[in-house]
Amino acid sequence: MERKSRLLGEGEIEVSFEFFPPKTPAMEETLWASIHRLEPMHPEFVSVTYGAGGSTRERTHNTVSRLVKETDMKPAAHLTCVDATKDEVNEVARAYWDAGVRHIVALRGDPPSGAGERYVPTPGGYANAAELTKGLKEIAPFEISVAGYPEMHPDSANLETDLDNLKAKVDNGADRIITQFVFDQDIYLRFLERVRAAGIWVPITPGIIPIHNFPQVSNFARKTGATIPAWLERRFEGLEKDPGTTHLVAAAMATEQVMHLADNGVKQFHFYTLNRADLVYAICHMLGIRPTTDGDTRADAA
Secondary structure, three states, X not given: OOOOEEOOOOOEEEEEEEEOOOOXXXXXXXXXXXXXXXXXXXXXXXXXXXXXXXXXXXXXXXXXXXXHHHOOOOEEEEEEOOOOOHHHHHHHHHHHHHOOOOEEEEEOOOOOOOOOOOOOOOOOOOOXXXXXXXXXXXXXXXXXXXXXXXXXXXXXXXXXXXXXXXXXXXXXXXXXXXXXXXXOHHHHHHHHHHHHHOOOOOOEEEEEOOXXXXXXXXXXXXXXXXXXXXXXXXXXXXXXXXXXXXXXXXXXXXXXXXXXXXXXXXXXXXXXXXXXXXXXXXXXXXXXXXXXXXXXXXXXXX
């Protein structure tokens, strides 16, 4: 059965969701409540992040394995190059394959000291995501997603070298590009034009982050080189102690962003959930993505 939805008859929309592995029993309860809340949306896949240097290796593997066993969703396990040799990374990849995972998000990863610090490849390890992608394809026929940066990766010297790196990932076997989040839709559309002009034709899925907490998301943006427009700051001004209104504004903004991109032919969206379901669920609902009793999804006309 195909599990796809439609945006008010204007073309098929596919969504995917990102989660991170829990650190405590309370966080695990929140994570699984969010997973079960979003499962009826029948995402194309759900990804699970991987901490720097494999710091969440066991928790990531446990979360992904449980997704395979207890849900109908297709998990995509994040895997990085940081603080691990090729043999160690390959061992993790084989364990995922043996657990039934067929999709990996291949990333260079942030330095153990944190995003923004100088990255140094691990001796005997994969130097970057392009090398990692090639190595994973040699292990098993994984579906592989890689990261793209509409505003350029903070470590790239310029847009040209950033695009060359992205093309190397695709040339080495990447099947999909998932972008870092952006708040200006035109930035994504210009990025899409540059990538296509470079001869890269794999699907490019924009990352969308609903703003549950503006200071927290601003901090994420600063570390990843994503622009926070002045108009965006103004929309959340004065809402520091008003989470209810913050969530209403965030849902409206994310829906507006996705609708604008859909009007420009974009039909795939990846939501960074931060392990919170309600905003993403509301956005999907406003896009016309609805669960049905037979397990499929449909879009109700307004």
